[in-house]
Amino acid sequence: MTWPAYEAAVPLIIALFLNTGIALILAREGWRHRRALLARIFVVMMTGVVIWSLLYAIQLGIEGAALQFSLVPFQYIGIQLVILSAFFFAVKYTGNEPWLTGRAVVLITAVLAAILIAVFTNGLHHLYYTGMAMVETGPFPHLSLSYGPLFTVQIAYAYMLTITALLMMTRHYHRSNPRYRRQTVLLMLAYLIPLAGNMAGVAGIGSFRIPFDPTPFCFLISGIILFYIIVMHEFLAILPIAREHAVEALQEGYLVLDENRRVIDINKAALAIFDASGERILGAPARLLWKGFDNAGLREGSSEVTGDAIRKALSGRFYELSCTPVTGRVADQEGFIVFIHDITEKRRYRDKLSEANRKINLMADITRHDILNQVQGITMILELIRMEEPAAPESRLLHYLGLIERGAVNIEHQISFTRDYQDVGVDSPVWQNVGAVVAEAAGLLSSRNLTVTAETGAADYEVYGDPLLGKVFYNLFENAARHGGENISTVTVHAAPVEGGEGALLITIQDNGEGIPEGLKERIFDPSFGKNTGFGLFLTREILSITGIAIHETGTEGEGACFAVTVPPGAWRMAKAPPSPDSPPGEPAGS
Template sequence: MDNPGFFLFILLLGSACITGGIAWTLRSRHEARGAIWLSYTAAALTGWLCCDAAIIVFPDISLKFVFSGFKYIFIILTPLMFFFFTLAYTGKDEHMPGWQRAAISLFPAASIVFALTNPWTGLFYLQSADPSLWIFNNYIGQYGIWFWINLIYSYALVTASLLLLTGILTSSPPHFRWQIDLLIMSALLPFTANIFTVFTDVEGNAVDLTPLFFALSAILVFITIFWLGLFSIMPFARTRIITEIHEGVIVADGNGVIIDINSAACTSAGVTENEAISSSADGLLGRVFKTSLTALREARSLTISHADTAGEICWYDLTVSRIEGYDTQSGGTIILIRDATARKRIEEEMKAKDLRLKIAMEGAGLASWEWREGQGYVTYENPLTDRAIPNVTTVEALIDQLKVYLKNGYETSLDEPLADIVTGGKDTFSIEFPVGNPQKGRWIQITGQVIERDNAKRPVWIVGITQDVSSHYAARSAIMEANTKIKLLTSITRHDILNQVTVIRMVAELTEMEPDGAMNSEVREMIAKIDHSAEVIEDQISFTRDYEDLGTYTPSWQNVADAAAWAKGIISRTGIAVSCDTGTLEIYADPMFRKVLENLFENAHRHGKSVTAVTVRFEHHPDESCLVVEDDGRGVPQEFKEKIFKQGYGQNTGFGLFLSKEILALTYITITEEGKEGEGSRFVMHLPEDGYQGYREK
């Protein structure tokens, strides 16, 4: 191999390394538009260059013809792959069905078959053993007819590719123009060299210059990919944007004649493109949207409704922009049509919701308020007045502002709940306070909730409501007064009944003290029954004393251990041991919750038979939490487990477990008996999810 041949060999291998590297790099970027086709193009170029290098290296004529046959396969594939790449890069492939791509590929497929069968058909070139017919990597013998047919087809593919790239060149942003310019140059340089090689003869020594320019083309493509971000950012023709966007676009010239319209505008106006082009924009606007181009230009933007072909009312936002020209007639107008139906329906729905909310707030006497640290305002919205209080820049300033309304010793009532708000312990607070005389004036309730906190957990956004609860306090006072009178009446009545019952029982006792002969046995038996009935009446009347406050007071947090300690006094002389390991557990219940435990303890002593221990404990499960009271007595038979909670059932007053169930039900606590007969009773109080606090898992 002489020096020029060696130099050409090194140049071909170097170019093959660059194109092969490009193909290898792009193999994993198949998701980018056109990347896979450029990878195929680079792979075909690599094969082309390698075959050219092999033709130079091997002096044997038969081997040169073998590699020449393979070379023609890559020559055929290279323009086809590059054409498919430009289709994808410019976005034109989306409008080309599969059968058209297959049709384009049929001719190259036939060319490959003819190249492989050339030793028998001679359609590409006439084989000859004359070494003088090879100048480096180029065969300068006689070419067959299909060589020229394939050449024309390949030139057509490359020309189409260059036209596609040129077509989007002027409509692309500057950065993409650099991409497109380099892609055009990378194709144009070897294309020009190939034309020069085929159709010229320099001093009788025709050298194929095409592969020599592939090195420069590969460098240009390399720069395009790794410097200009090819496949990282892709061009998108602006004309395609107008066609594809959902907003309607109408372009009118200086005379108001429509010169362009996209499919979205045709759909909105109910016309075809052919009907709209060359028609009057003013006429179209008047016929469809009941407005004029002049009115739209004056308003710049209008929201207009019109009925579509189905008779449904649709809303559209019309916006106009003036395109200035060198004179009045050369200017134009762009009209944008945006479907506003969904927005208008949402606005109408929100307006209806706001109206309903306003009516509800007015009916309930509510006023909303909002505070944001960045704005520094407390904004009040209420049926009587809307106002904003400035200079409330911190949550401490908000607390001081809220305290302005607190009178009569209530000034410090906000300190504790808002201290928890500031430190992040709680997100909500509620307080009631009087305005004026607490007995005769108005009562106001302020409720607030933290919406947002900063990085230091300090509140920066709080919203709330203010409500006049005077009527609630008046009703509460009336109920408390009525309850006081009822309690007084029942106390007097109970006292008088018990006095009369005491007289009856005393007379019965005196009668029973008479000698046996003073009365017959039947009379004595009747007097004993009267005494027993009077005893039952006395127990029932006495029982009502304990439960006359049921539901009178507001439920609150009851410490279970304290309630159990109080209730075990009723069985303190029985020798029954009571244990409670609930610690700081509290449940939300009526203040008479301790009477529930007292009744359960007494029930264990009265009906348990030989009970020695009663246990109170808390059970926490994933699906629920329970407070359990159980003993080691005889238990409750299965057939009585539900009956014992019914009114009047039992061996004593018949009210104990029934009233216990009613006390618990005030705060949505249910009670069941789940013990086994012979192993002791087990009363389970099922607590609501938010009905307990202070539980510490061991």
């Protein structure tokens, strides 16, 4: 007995051996990345192609219906492996595995396994094949099979799984990173070609009225496509990070809610927080997890919640919820990605730090009070000396008394400065309306000769700054009144986005006084520089720098001082429908 028995079958056998070789190369490449579940599924799929192609090549080269038919059941091992692994590969690749519970995997596999058993036991029931014969039509004799009802079940089930896989990939294409879109298109093509070939072969249409199953030969084209993806797109090297490594490894709770506030994805950490089961929660309303997941409670940004607000067993713990809206392709579709971070330890450290700061500040207040009392006592003694021992204006005693008095005054100013400086950065920054802060600071100004005007636009903006932001404007107004000269009469505050400034907001404080010499524009912000204490502008810059706000003097000497306050993107917003004052920055400027 010679093999191959039919010379006309040789080209087909060579093609099948070529397909087998390509599948083995692809399987080897997948095995190199076997640490990823997706790569392991890929190896199983290629193994199925190898079994199917190799056995079919052997079948085409031998004589006799019975001998050829003896290889058919073993080919179905490869066929079922390809169908099953191709579906699971698509599920994993598109990130839909949360919907694939253990029970679903068993049921999907059980159907194909049952059909495979039926193929091997067909001689007992003839539900899959009802007959076989060698047909002489065509270039060489070939095995012709008659099919029973189970074959229809096999075909329908295989088509259902493959089409579902293609639909998942289509949906994934629209949601994926552009880097992976071409990869996804090629992968869909690799699925479509064998599907189309099998449909044409089963239907017996067109050029497929030939004595062989075209599906394994279509895998040859798919194998070339997959080989191209692996080589040119580093398919198995830069696959989207497997979900169990990207999401399940997170220590933070993670869940995704759709536009109807239903849970469509959740990781193990979140399930542990809510003491819930994934099978019960997926697809269910999020309020089943926590009543705070409603339209009123979900908003962009971060918020703190106590553990007992989630469930009683978490009493004494604290969590930070970070919500990010996700807009779908349809404009009115909006879901949320929610991260839940346990900040209990952070909260405890923060409380301990706050308590330590409170004690330090209390001690500083007591010490400062005692020092000021001593300084006041020194000042009173100096006055008593002057009253009891009058001295000539040019006497050395009067000169020394003056030095002592100036030293006492400096000590008083420096101690007073520490009172202001100890409050810088203690409280968290908040959103503050520029117009309101300017008006409040202007109301505290004691000078009646200076008019502070906030232009209309100032009230349209809010900045994210230290609660001492009002002190900044007061210092600037007071500095203008004190050092602007005799003719100073107005200070104007203007706020507007910077043109070409990458989203920054510029606030200018302009007066009509004497202005500041060019050489002093930066030195005025140094501590202890100036005619008074020199701490006012130093403190101003320190307060602003907490949230990344910069200040510079940009005026012209003789035309008035002009302080330019530059608020970076993310630290300012329009004063329309603002979120709560304690929400952190991060909204797009002008949102």
